[in-house]
Structure formats: structure tokens, C-alpha cells
Amino acid sequence: MNRSTKDTLRKTLLTVSSLIAISAVFGIYIYLIKESYSAFQQVGAELFVSDQWYPVWDPPEFGMRAMIINSLMVTLLGSLIVVPFSYLIAIYLHGYAKPREKEMIRRIFEYLAGVPSVVIAFVLLAFVSPLFAQVGIYSPQNLLLALVGLFFLTIPICTTLILESLDSVPKQVEEASAALGAIEFRTYTRVTSKAALPGIMNAIVLTANRIVGETIVVLLLGGGAAMIPQKLTDPMKTLTAAIASEMPETAKGSLHYSSLFAAGLVLILFSTLFEVVSIAILRRNKR
Numbered sequence: 001m002n003r004s005t006k007d008t009l010r011k012t013l014l015t016v017s018s019l020i021a022i023s024a025v026f027g028i029y030i031y032l033i034k035e036s037y038s039a040f041q042q043v044g045a046e047l048f049v050s051d052q053w054y055p056v057w058d059p060p061e062f063g064m065r066a067m068i069i070n071s072l073m074v075t076l077l078g079s080l081i082v083v084p085f086s087y088l089i090a091i092y093l094h095g096y097a098k099p100r101e102k103e104m105i106r107r108i109f110e111y112l113a114g115v116p117s118v119v120i121a122f123v124l125l126a127f128v129s130p131l132f133a134q135v136g137i138y139s140p141q142n143l144l145l146a147l148v149g150l151f152f153l154t155i156p157i158c159t160t161l162i163l164e165s166l167d168s169v170p171k172q173v174e175e176a177s178a179a180l181g182a183i184e185f186r187t188y189t190r191v192t193s194k195a196a197l198p199g200i201m202n203a204i205v206l207t208a209n210r211i212v213g214e215t216i217v218v219l220l221l222g223g224g225a226a227m228i229p230q231k232l233t234d235p236m237k238t239l240t241a242a243i244a245s246e247m248p249e250t251a252k253g254s255l256h257y258s259s260l261f262a263a264g265l266v267l268i269l270f271s272t273l274f275e276v277v278s279i280a281i282l283r284r285n286k287r
Helices: 003-042 065-095 099-113 117-127 129-134 143-167 171-179 184-195 197-213 216-221 239-249 255-286
Strands: none
Touching: 003 255, 065 099, 065 143, 065 184, 065 197, 065 239, 065 255, 099 143, 117 129, 117 143, 117 216, 143 184, 143 197, 143 216, 171 184, 184 197, 197 255, 216 239, 239 255
């Protein structure tokens, strides 16, 4: 097989793979829209303007506004906690840690990234949750506990991605900054970080997507109450928790079933929105 044939074969395989991936994504959207159509038709605006989620009542109510807000709240708060910590750890490992120390910490983070989310949730549920009751907090499972679980779940991958982005910046860029008199910390935070911005933005988006799509942690630690928490120690319920806890017991084709697919459609729209915002920020930065 000559080189031209090999190149043609590679291009064909890449094209076919890309088309399959794109078709799969569009297929997911189409399927979610199809299955949730009944809920949009019969429930209508109540899905988004009501906080009353009582699918087994007679008559049932399917207001998911509180769960939508909770999903966004958890994503925002979780990202605001995880990303700065991850960034500072990555800066330390990139510029200040010794090679052996850096490699050891990197390996620890890679190991932690592989720990199943159910294990993290179980440990917090068994050892941390009872402490809330001892200090007079009425709900041992709440927003705060869920955020702690999400912190331990996402900080390894966020730190690793940011560190890889910083390490990919050519050393000449940092040396030029140092030659102009910039101190190390200013070089890492202003020059290196700006050069690594695409990778850092990708880490932030992946972290936000990981949080908004997380199920087990918020299901076990959030408290399961379809209400908007007024403080960190209040229970709450996200869209993913509702889908995971209710879908197995829902009759296929029912209005409840369709409403849960509507919740899934909202989640995938959130993920798409995060990606679009990330791309827009990167394009603006390139200008």
C-alpha cells in the first residue's frame, strides 16, 4: 500500500468517525426532544415557572424551576470553589515545586481522579453527615455537603488540566518575562496563564460540565428536597438527582417519564451553553 493510499484511508476513517460522532450528538438531541415533547405539550410553562414537583400526586405537578436553579447554583458555587484552588495548586506545581514533588503530587491527583463518585459520597455520608446533626443542623444532607463532595470529585481533574496547559507554554515566554524584570508569581499569573488560556478555559468548562452532570454525589448528599435552599445547610435537589432517583420507577410513556426527559434536555442545553460561552471567550481573547 503506497503513501497516497494510506493518506486517503486515514482521511476517510477520520471523516467517517467525525460523522458518526456528530450524528450521535444530534441523535441524542432529537431523542430527548421527541421523548419530552409530551411534557412540553401537556404541562407547558409550568415546567419552568413552578417549584411544585410532585409527580405522584393526584393531580400531579411537574414544576422543575427549583431543580433548575439548584443545578445552576451547584454548578456556579462548585466552580467558584474548585477552579481557584485548582489554579493556585497548578501554579505552585508548575513554577515552585521540585520535579520529584511535582511528579508525586501529579500522580496523587491522577489517582484521586479515578476514585468513583459513589465512594466519595459514601465516605462523606458516613463520616461527615452525622456531624451536622451534632451541631444542630436539621438536615444532615444539604447543599454544603454536596459542594464538599463535588470539590473532592472535581479538583483532581481540574488541577491536572490546568497544570498541563501551563506546562505546555514554551519556557522562552517565561524567560522573556523574567528578563523584563517580572517576578515569578507575576510571570506565572499574567504571562504564562494568558498563553495557556485556551487550556485553562477548557478545564473550567469541563469542570462545570462535570458538576452540572454529576448525579451520585448530589443524590446522596443533597438532601433530595425539590426546594431552593436559602442557606448552605438547607437540603436541595438537582435535575440529575431527580432523573436518577425517579426514572427507574416511572412508567414508560407516562407524563412523569416525559417530564424527566425534559429535565435531561435542559441539562444538555446547559452543557452546550457552557461550550458556546467558552468558545466566545477564546475568540474574543484571540482578537
